[in-house]
Each structure stands twice: as structure tokens, then as C-alpha cells.
Amino acid sequence: MRTCDGLRRWFRLPELLVTFTFGLLFGKGLITYVLDNLVTFLTDIWKLKLKEAAAIVNLQEGLRNMLQIHVAFCIDAFLGYRWMLFLSSLLYSAGLGLLAFSVPEYFFNKEKVCVPVEKVKFYCFKKLKHTPFWEGLALLIVGGAAQVIPLYSLSFDQTKVLRVPKHCTETRVKVGCRQLKVKIGGWRKLQLRVIGWLCFVYMMLGTITSFYGFISFQDNWHQRFLISAIAIVIGLLWFVCGFTFYGPRRLQLSPLSTMLRALIAAARKWGLKYRGNLNQLHRGDGDNQNLLPTDHLEWLNNAAVKESSAADDELITSVKKGWRLCTVREVEQAKLLSNIIPLSVTFIAYGMVESLGNTFFIEQANTMSGGIPVVVLQMIQWISKISVNRGYKMVFEKRITRIKRRYSDGVKIGIGMLASIICCAVASSVEAKRLKALRQEGLSNDPEAPAPITASWLLLQFFFLGAMEGLADDGIQDFFGHYAPDSRRYGPVFTSTLTGFGTILNVGFVAILNYYTESRYRESWLGDSINQSRLDYIYRAYVILALLNCFLYAFVSTRHSYDNIIGSPEEELEEIPFLEVEETEARDQQNNRGQGNDQLHRISVR
Structure with missing residues (x-):
């Protein structure tokens, strides 16, 4: 015991x-x-x-x-x-x-x-x-x-x-x-x-x-x-x-369930006008009694309007209250999530480019000479991801006007998207050189023949792939950490969801390219093996995709409101419980040494 x-x-x-x-x-x-x-x-x-x-x-x-x-x-x-x-x-x-x-x-x-x-x-x-x-x-x-x-x-x-x-x-x-x-x-x-x-x-x-x-x-x-x-x-x-x-x-409660409840409650009260029912707003308990709804996405404000005092008073204490009535604070949280949707759409293309690292890049490395294992290139990618991210924080982040709280995340994501363009362009050039080396040796028709060039040519594209991940991925997480409710838990989740959706869209994008090339050129860019494919043309298509997405991101980000910042994930955390030492005067005045009795107080931990 x-x-x-x-x-x-x-x-x-x-x-x-x-x-x-x-x-x-x-x-x-x-x-x-x-x-x-x-x-x-x-x-x-x-x-x-x-x-x-x-x-x-x-x-x-x-x-x-x-x-x-x-x-x-x-x-x-x-x-x-x-x-x-x-x-x-x-x-x-x-x-x-x-x-x-x-x-x-x-x-x-x-x-x-x-x-x-x-x-x-x-x-x-x-x-x-x-x-x-x-x-x-x-x-x-x-x-x-x-x-x-x-x-x-x-x-x-x-x-x-x-x-x-x-x-x-x-x-x-x-x-x-x-x-x-x-x-x-x-x-x-x-x-x-x-x-x-x-x-x-x-x-x-x-x-x-x-x-x-x-x-x-x-x-x-x-x-x-x-x-x-x-x-x-x-x-x-x-x-x-x-x-x-x-x-x-x-x-x-999850912020996603809060948003869903607000949408359903607002849809059920579509005919109400909240401006004429400001005295019927459900503000909840505690410090939210004086909280008023904002005018942005004002149709969502109907979710906080009580339809009738007697009926909604019963709803407040019932289990089903969340699907017909929300507090003003919950409605504002739903608006915050809605605000970041337009800019979040531009992050999907980043997931499409990122998925190349686990598919076509690996196949390129396996069909090149030089004795460099794939895991060595992946280690370089990982080191590049960490070093570029740390370098950005040390050199640029502290020098950007209104740092961290506003524009630093957007700049980091933008640089990461530029790195994705360079990564695909470099990959296209390297693949064209690999296919040229195969043609010169007469190995174009051999599906398993290794290219007579060293795999060290792939170092640059793996480096830029890691740089893209270190900048864009970390920037997207910081963006959600600053502008999404309960960002400490859901910032990385939103990032993974968007990149995952982009990875799945990548399957459809490749299928469209395959259908287009077969119907126009009577030949598919994606053959049965990498030696029978034209990955250099596919990478050029990704360059165009990343370039268009970069322009779209610049357009949307300049119109995004950066005033609804919540805070950083670090600020949401409570301070670490530390050991407190309280020094009091000694009751025994006989020694008179100026020493105190030290009392240790344990405080709760999170």
C-alpha cells in the first residue's frame, strides 16, 4: 500500500x-x-x-x-x-x-x-x-x-x-x-x-x-x-x-460541434430578425452578459435569439437546447471558423504537392544509380524541414512588421508555396535528365533499368520539399493557432485534414492528366513503370498548379481580415505550476540571524 x-x-x-x-x-x-x-x-x-x-x-x-x-x-x-x-x-x-x-x-x-x-x-x-x-x-x-x-x-x-x-x-x-x-x-x-x-x-x-x-x-x-x-x-x-x-x-465540447449547432439553429430560425430582438439574445452565464453579436455573417446571429421566453427557458435546461438555441459567444466562435474557410481552401494544393514526396520522388530515387538509399534523401528532407523553419524564425520572423500576431504566418505560408513551385520545377529538370540518360544508353523500353546517373541529382528537390514543409506546414498550423477557436488542440488537426484532402485530390488530378494525354496524344504520361512514364511533363503540370494556387493565395490573403486574432497556442496554455517559496520572519528572536522559516506550498497542476 x-x-x-x-x-x-x-x-x-x-x-x-x-x-x-x-x-x-x-x-x-x-x-x-x-x-x-x-x-x-x-x-x-x-x-x-x-x-x-x-x-x-x-x-x-x-x-x-x-x-x-x-x-x-x-x-x-x-x-x-x-x-x-x-x-x-x-x-x-x-x-x-x-x-x-x-x-x-x-x-x-x-x-x-x-x-x-x-x-x-x-x-x-x-x-x-x-x-x-x-x-x-x-x-x-x-x-x-x-x-x-x-x-x-x-x-x-x-x-x-x-x-x-x-x-x-x-x-x-x-x-x-x-x-x-x-x-x-x-x-x-x-x-x-x-x-x-x-x-x-x-x-x-x-x-x-x-x-x-x-x-x-x-x-x-x-x-x-x-x-x-x-x-x-x-x-x-x-x-x-x-x-x-x-x-x-x-x-x-468541440469547436466543430459548436459551429454545426450554430448553423442548424440559425437555419431553423431563418425568418427571424435579430436586430429587432436584441433583448431576446441568449448570452449565457458569467461574464458574457454584456456581449453583443457582430454584424459579420449576421444571419448566424439568429441562432442566439430566443423564439419565446417560456419555450426557450425550457430549452436552456433541456438536452436538445444546442440544436435550437446557442449563446452569443458560441455564435461568434462559429463565425471565426467561417472566416478562415476562404483562405483555408488555398492550402489544399500544398497537400497535393506534398504527396509527391511519398510517391513519384521515391520511385525516381529507386531507379537511379549511385548507391544512395532512399532513406538518406528522406533524412535530408527532414533536416531541411527543421533547419529552414528554425532559420526563418531566427532571421525573418522577428523583423517582419507586426510580427507573429498578424502577417508573419501569411508570409511564411507564401514563401512555402514559392518553395513548392521551385521543388516541382527542379524535379521536372532532374527527371528530364534521367530520361535523356536512359535514351542515350538505349534503356528506354526496359521498365526496371536503373538510370546511368547518380541519385545525388535528387538532393536539391528533396531539399526544397523539406523547405516547403517546414515553412508552409508550420505556417498553416500557426495560422489556425491564431485564428481558430480552441486552437491549441485543433490547429494541427485542421492542417492535417486539409493536406489529407489535397492528397486525395491528387489521385483525381493525375487521373485527369492521364485521360487528357491519352485522348489528345494517344499516349499516357503515366505508364506502367517510371521508365515508361513522362514524369517531367507531370511535374510541369504541378508547377502550373502551384503557380496558380500561389496567385490565388496572394489574392485571398490580401482580403483576409487579420483583426480577429485570438492568440497563439502558447498563450492559451496555463502557466506552469511552479514551486512557491514563502519566507516569513522567524518567531524565535533569540538567535537573531535574519533567517526565516521556509514553507513549501504545492499548487495544482494542469
């Missing part, structure tokens, strides 16, 4: 509970390169056509990102972070396990690859239907979407270090017979930083392990999938050990 009480006292601080997520963070880093190279599994092992493999990968990634917004709603309304992380990890490991047993050697007399039959059209694709690949992919999509939010919320978000409260100063604390000079809150701040770095280290260990695993296992995808599934199961078992130390679930 004493042991349990001692453990509960030890884990009373939320950052100490983060240690139970280290195993899952390691597993998350381990499967990073497995999912990023899924197109290689489909083209090299299952011998699917390039367009089929790209469509499967884009649908998997797009659905996984788009489902995060539904996961966030379920977390807020039903399950909470802890149970959602538990269920998602189970689904994730089960999906990877099924993918491990979907390799061809279990269905083709121990042959490691599918051998296409010339007279049978779509032979390998049809054989793939008889494997557990599709069931595993479905579990992978749901589990991957459901794991991201709770894992990061229970790990990295619990270790964010905020500034020390202004009223805290240095003082002297008596420890035994000695007096030490202590900066109030310093021990807690150091503890948060150390645990935050440990989270990063465990995820990087998983990534490095996956990096060397790709080199060691070569084409043994069964081992890659199976080891990743086992790592998640072990991490889940360690996470379950800390279940008893977590507090009760804290369910809360």
Missing part, C-alpha cells in the same frame, strides 16, 4: 507520466520510413503499375490525415486521450501484422515477388485482393489517424516550457543546516526540458533503427512490418502500466 501511495505521489506531475509513452514514441519513429516507402513495396514486390501504387499510397495517406478531425471530436466527446491512444495502438499493430503476412512469398510458392502473367491483365493487382493487405491497410489508416493526436498530447504537449511567472524571484531555501539560493520554478522547468528531450530522443532512436533496418533487411518487407508491429505492442504494454496514475477523463 505504501508503495502504491509513493508511486502516486511521484507521478502526481503530468510530465512524469510522459515516461509511459516512450515505448509508443519509439514505435512511432520506427514505422515512419515503413509508411513513407509503401510505394516501393507495391511496385517492387507486388509489381503494381505506377498509377495504381501511387493511388493506393495517396488514398492511404489522405484518409489517415482527414480522419484526424473525427478522432479529435471522439476524444473530446467520448473517449479521452488515454483510451483513444490504447485503442489506436491496438489497431495500428494489428494492421501492421496483417501487412506482414501480405507479402507474395505466402501466396506464390515462396516467391518473394509477384511475377506478372502477360495474357492476364492486372494479374498482380487481382492477386493482391486475395491477401490480407486491404484489411491491414484499413486498420493502418484508422489506427494511424487515431494515434497521432493522443500520443502527442500525452507526450510533447505535457513538456512545453512556458515563461516563469513575473512575480517569481530568487530566494534562499534552507536545506538541512545550509541555505541555498534557488530560482523559483527552476527545478520544474529543468524537469520539463529533460523529459521533452527524452521524448525526442526516443522517437529519433526509432527513426534511426528504421533507417538501418531498411539497409539491413533490403527487400524483406515481412520483417519490416512485423518488427514495427511488435515494437508498438511492447510500447502499448508499457503505457498500460501507467493507466492507474492518470486522472479521470475530461470531456469537453
